[in-house]
Amino acid sequence: DAEITQSPRHKITETGRQVTLACHQTWNHNNMFWYRQDLGHGLRLIHYSYGVQDTNKGEVSDGYSVSRSNTEDLPLTLESAASSQTSVYFCASSESRVQDTEAFFGQGTRLTVV
Amino acid sequence: AQSVTQLGSHVSVSEGALVLLRCNYSSSVPPYLFWYVQYPNQGLQLLLKYTSAATLVKGINGFEAEFKKSETSFHLTKPSAHMSDAAEYFCAVAGSARQLTFGSGTQLTVLP
Numbered sequence: 001d002a003e004i005t006q007s008p009r010h011k012i013t014e015t016g017r018q019v020t021l022a023c024h025q026t027w028n029h030n031n032m033f034w035y036r037q038d039l040g041h042g043l044r045l046i047h048y049s050y051g052v053q054d055t056n057k058g059e060v061s062d063g064y065s066v067s068r069s070n071t072e073d074l075p076l077t078l079e080s081a082a083s084s085q086t087s088v089y090f091c092a093s094s095e096s097r098v099q100d101t102e103a104f105f106g107q108g109t110r111l112t113v114v
Numbered sequence: 115a116q117s118v119t120q121l122g123s124h125v126s127v128s129e130g131a132l133v134l135l136r137c138n139y140s141s142s143v144p145p146y147l148f149w150y151v152q153y154p155n156q157g158l159q160l161l162l163k164y165t166s167a168a169t170l171v172k173g174i175n176g177f178e179a180e181f182k183k184s185e186t187s188f189h190l191t192k193p194s195a196h197m198s199d200a201a202e203y204f205c206a207v208a209g210s211a212r213q214l215t216f217g218s219g220t221q222l223t224v225l226p
Contacts, residue, residue: 004157031212040123042204042216043158050212058213090157092214099208100146100165105157 002027006091006106013113019078021109023091031094032074033103034058034066036087043090049074081113116141116207118188120217128225133177133192135220137205140186146208147188149179152219153201161203164188175199200224 004025013019023032030051035043045058047066055066063085065077078085088110092103121136139145146165150158162173169181175198179190188205202221206214 033213035216040218042120042218043214045213045215048211048213056211092158094212097212099210099212100163101212102148102160102163103158103214105150105159107155107157 004091004093004104004106006089006109008109009107010110011112013081013111015081015083015113017081019081019111021076021078021089021091021111023074023076023106024072025091025093025104026072027093027095027104028071029093029095029104030071031101031103032068033092033094034064034074034076035090035092036060036085037090037108038087046076046089047074078111081111083113085111086113087111116145116209116215118147118205118207118215118217120203120205120220122220123218124221124223126223126225127195129197130194133190133195133199133222135190135203135205135222137179137188137190137217138186139188139205139207141207147179147181148206148208148214149173149177149188149190150204150206150216151201152204158204161190195222195224197224197226 034046049068091106094103149161205217
């Protein structure tokens, strides 16, 4: 079955370190998204991509970067981790160019910055 | 900019009682609206979506939602709550870039 997987599921890192969270989907979806989930804020968009070599900033992109070298993967990099980036991170993908398309979510990565 | 507001961060109902989770949206264009559910330690799963085909939308697990343009609302209901419905529920609106803008979520507790 097609799926979307995130790794690691849990990570603890130190302030100032570079961290990369992986996202891999096997649906061959063009659209991929990264969100962070924080209490009282729901999910907020960090970055998104419509296809290979395409990346765009979302609502809360400062301190994060992404790259899209193939259809299946959209890794999220925290250039210099800060305590404010402690959160649960979700990757999602969707297929089509229309706004009513369903997004499929990974299981999430819980990141703690100490 | 589009946005959604969920009224009530926590809702408790008894098993068998009506579930009502509130969502109001703000959009300058006809919106595409979604309800997602998140079970503990899992990702989000689509419950239902509104795409203007019908104002009453039926979803999975007995949930439905009614789009009311005059009230800018898209409330989620289920006639009879089950213990397995305990989860966090998110209302979301789709933007022109196909990204979702989420509400802050409502934690549903079902009491025995």
